Amino acid sequence: xxxxxxxxxxxxxxxxxxxxxxxxxxxxxxxxxxxxxxxxxxxxxxxxxxxxxxxxxxxxxxxxxxxxxxxxxxxxxxxxxxxxxxxxxxxxxxxxxxxxxxxxxxxxxxxxxxxxxxxxxxxxxxxxxxxxxxxxxxxxxxxxxxxxxxxxxxxxxxxxxxxxxxxxxxxxxxxxxxxxxxxxxxxxxxxxxxxxxxxxxxxxxxxxxxxxxxxxxxxxxxxxxxxxxxxxxxxxxxxxxxxxxxxxxxxxxxxxxxxxxxxxxxxxxxxxxxxxxxxxxxxxxxxxxxxxxxxxxxxxxxxxxxxxxxxxxxxxxxxxxxxxxxxxxxxxx
Amino acid sequence: xxxxxxxxxxxxxxxxxxxxxxxxxxxxxxxxxxxxxxxxxxxxxxxxxxxxxxxxxxxxxxxxxxxxxxxxxxxxxxxxxxxxxxxxxxxxxxxxxxxxxxxxxxxxxxxxxxxxxxxxxxxxxxxxxxxxxxxxxxxxxxxxxxxxxxxxxxxxxxxxxxxxxxxxxxxxxxxxxxxxxxxxxxxxxxxxxxxxxxxxxxxxxxxxxxxxxxxxxxxxxxxxxxxxxxxxxxxxxxxxxxxxxxxxxxxxxxxxxxxxxxxxxxxxxxxxxxxxxxxxxxxxxxxxxxxxxxxxxxxxxxxxxxxxxxxxxxxxxxxxxxxxxxxxxxxxxxxxxxxxxxxxxxxxxxxxxxx
Numbered sequence: 110x111x112x113x114x115x116x117x118x119x120x121x122x123x124x125x126x127x128x129x130x131x132x133x134x135x136x137x138x139x140x141x142x143x144x145x146x147x148x149x150x151x152x153x154x155x156x157x158x159x160x161x162x163x164x165x166x167x168x169x170x171x172x173x174x175x176x177x178x179x180x181x182x183x184x185x186x187x188x189x190x191x192x193x194x195x196x197x198x199x200x201x202x203x204x205x206x207x208x209x210x211x212x213x214x215x216x217x218x219x220x221x222x223x224x225x226x227x228x229x230x231x232x233x234x235x236x237x238x239x240x241x242x243x244x245x246x247x248x249x250x251x252x253x254x255x256x257x258x259x260x261x262x263x264x265x266x267x268x269x270x271x272x273x274x275x276x277x278x279x280x281x282x283x284x285x286x287x288x289x290x291x292x293x294x295x296x297x298x299x300x301x302x303x304x305x306x307x308x309x310x311x312x313x314x315x316x317x318x319x320x321x322x323x324x325x326x327x328x329x330x331x332x333x334x335x336x337x338x339x340x341x342x343x344x345x346x347x348x349x350x351x352x353x354x355x356x357x358x359x360x361x362x363x364x365x366x367x368x369x370x371x372x373x374x375x376x377x378x379x380x381x382x383x384x385x386x387x388x389x390x391x392x393x394x395x396x397x398x399x400x401x402x403x404x405x406x407x408x409x410x411x412x413x414x415x416x417x418x419x420x421x422x423x424x425x426x427x428x429x430x431x432x433x434x435x436x437x438x439x440x441x442x
Numbered sequence: 443x444x445x446x447x448x449x450x451x452x453x454x455x456x457x458x459x460x461x462x463x464x465x466x467x468x469x470x471x472x473x474x475x476x477x478x479x480x481x482x483x484x485x486x487x488x489x490x491x492x493x494x495x496x497x498x499x500x501x502x503x504x505x506x507x508x509x510x511x512x513x514x515x516x517x518x519x520x521x522x523x524x525x526x527x528x529x530x531x532x533x534x535x536x537x538x539x540x541x542x543x544x545x546x547x548x549x550x551x552x553x554x555x556x557x558x559x560x561x562x563x564x565x566x567x568x569x570x571x572x573x574x575x576x577x578x579x580x581x582x583x584x585x586x587x588x589x590x591x592x593x594x595x596x597x598x599x600x601x602x603x604x605x606x607x608x609x610x611x612x613x614x615x616x617x618x619x620x621x622x623x624x625x626x627x628x629x630x631x632x633x634x635x636x637x638x639x640x641x642x643x644x645x646x647x648x649x650x651x652x653x654x655x656x657x658x659x660x661x662x663x664x665x666x667x668x669x670x671x672x673x674x675x676x677x678x679x680x681x682x683x684x685x686x687x688x689x690x691x692x693x694x695x696x697x698x699x700x701x702x703x704x705x706x707x708x709x710x711x712x713x714x715x716x717x718x719x720x721x722x723x724x725x726x727x728x729x730x731x732x733x734x735x736x737x738x739x740x741x742x743x744x745x746x747x748x749x750x751x752x753x754x755x756x757x758x759x760x761x762x763x764x765x766x767x768x769x770x771x772x773x774x775x776x777x778x779x780x781x782x783x784x785x786x787x788x789x790x791x792x793x794x795x796x797x
Binding site for chain 1: 493494495603604605606632633634635636637638639641642660662663664666667690691700701702704705706707708709710711712713714717718
């Protein structure tokens with residue numbers, strides 16, 4: 110069963126300056142679902158629309174970002190909630206309880222002049238029925254303890270904590286109300302390897318214990334290999350491959366995914382590695398055909414005329430490439 | 443050691459920062475007695491790796507002459523760089539040693555065209571006064587970095603991708619035909635595919651132009667991929683240094699081992715086992731008298747907590763550890779209770795002395 114669904118989602122950045130309209134198609138016809146009890150990874154280069162997709166899935170859509178087509182649906186207690194059409198009050202009702210969010214660079218989201226326990230208080234003040242300070246500290250301490258963090262941090266100010274500790278406190282905040290789905294946007298990007306390992310361990314432990322779902326956006330394929338169950342590969346605003354983590358790493362089918370996996374350096378192997386040549390296309394120009402065609406070593410004439418559809422090629426494995434399937438993408442309204 | 447044979451020789455370099463708050467003073471040795479040597483005429487890629495807060499960037503800033511060392515010497519081609527006072531000598535040194543910084547979008551002013559910086563570098567270092575000659579020098583440098591003047595001319599930083607911009611930053615550094623490039627986290631803002639293209643560029647510079655590169659990073663996988671020798675830093679101290687094939691492929695210091703183990707391998711079948719212990723606060727580790735890693739080390743002994751470990755030469759590398767020989771031979775027993783002594787959460791002030 111799915112908890113969050115995106116159906117033919119199109120989210121564009123539309124700006125107007127001096128009468129010139131500029132449209133950046135950051136998320137272009139994306140369909141995906143977040144299932145129960147899974148860790149879903151979203152991978153791709155910077156600028157491929159990962160973060161925009163996440164914002165749209167969370168319903169944080171503010172101009173110039175506009176949802177042009179499609180919709181996002183949450184399944185809350187068996188009922189569907191259309192997030193793209195929901196009122197702010199309805200969204201407030203599902204946020205943090207049904208879906209929560211660990212933002213990018215989240216070690217800087219803690220208020221520097223307030224102790225951690227006051228940040229916890231600010232966070233729950235409007236969301237939970239009134240409770241005394243002592244009750245709240247007890248609750249927060251228990252929650253931190255269950256995540257393996259020292260409850261003493263509640264009395265600390267953010268500057269007294271290391272980057273990894275701040276990041277884990279932010280994760281503790283996001284999981285306090287036991288959400289069904291946690292969205293994490295590059296949760297480990299600014300961290301060092303050892304701290305990153307600690308944060309990954311924390312995330313997978315929460316998922317294991319709570320049996321909720323985690324959506325992890327990062328460009329680090331190593332993190333995906335360690336944490337996720339399924340991976341969605343994005344390129345220039347589109348999903349180009351989707352499948353189980355084991356499949357994506359052992360038998361990637363899209364040429365871009367093959368580059369992505371093949372270019373990763375490994376300690377103990379000094380063999381020369383090539384990355385995909387060239388640059389991704391500009392998303393503010395009209396694009397026809399496959400987005401990867403200019404960098405693809407196996408490009409065919411057909412690839413320039415129409416975009417390939419994302420088709421199922423095996424159990425839980427979908428690819429959008431004419432080498433795999435001749436089906437063209439249908440333009441939905 | 444004959445001075446002529448070395449390109450850059452760093453001797454017992456230290457930098458101490460003093461943090462004052464109220465009446466207490468905390469002394470933080472961001473770089474503590476670091477020594478290494480780069481040979482002349484033998485270009486190499488020399489990596490400095492460590493966590494954030496390990497003193498990597500402080501070391502880089504001292505090498506570039508942007509920060510004065512508290513103690514120690516930096517000798518470049520037989521000359522003490524820290525003693526340079528005259529502007530002309532300073533300029534000659536800057537011409538030889540060029541930086542590449544972390545985030546290319548911060549390096550270039552968004553309101554100026556990218557080429558402005560390239561021309562400025564040409565004129566400021568007196569490469570030429572002739573515009574056409576300047577064009578040629580810039581084009582050569584850009585081509586060495588995989589770009590060309592036609593691609594860059596007239597464009598603002600936002601019109602280039604991150605990878606192109608970082609290449610332009612490398613090209614700018616190449617204009618003065620330096621012998622040494624110091625790249626401080628040049629790929630940490632980039633994703634995997636761009637990372638490899640920049641890292642491959644360094645490899646090319648070394649092989650084709652004979653430039654020595656000091657590559658500062660926390661990405662161990664690319665460090666292993668490009669470098670010849672490596673230095674691992676922890677809280678201002680070099681804990682292990684030597685050829686990369688030894689230090690990263692078969693690390694001896696427990697910290698290097700932990701670092702290597704913690705790099706997530708891009709292989710879903712090879713996942714971590716066991717939980718990792720994290721430092722709660724950097725200040726506590728900096729203030730520790732003995733080995734800075736004692737709070738997290740599985741092999742910790744009383745001696746590790748009491749006194750700083752010596753530099754031990756072992757198996758072609760230098761390791762800062764009391765128990766390196768036992769660890770290498772596999773006879774070292776982990777601490778009795780299986781984990782290091784508990785480290786209470788303390789503020790960085792806890793280890794300070796009243797001043």
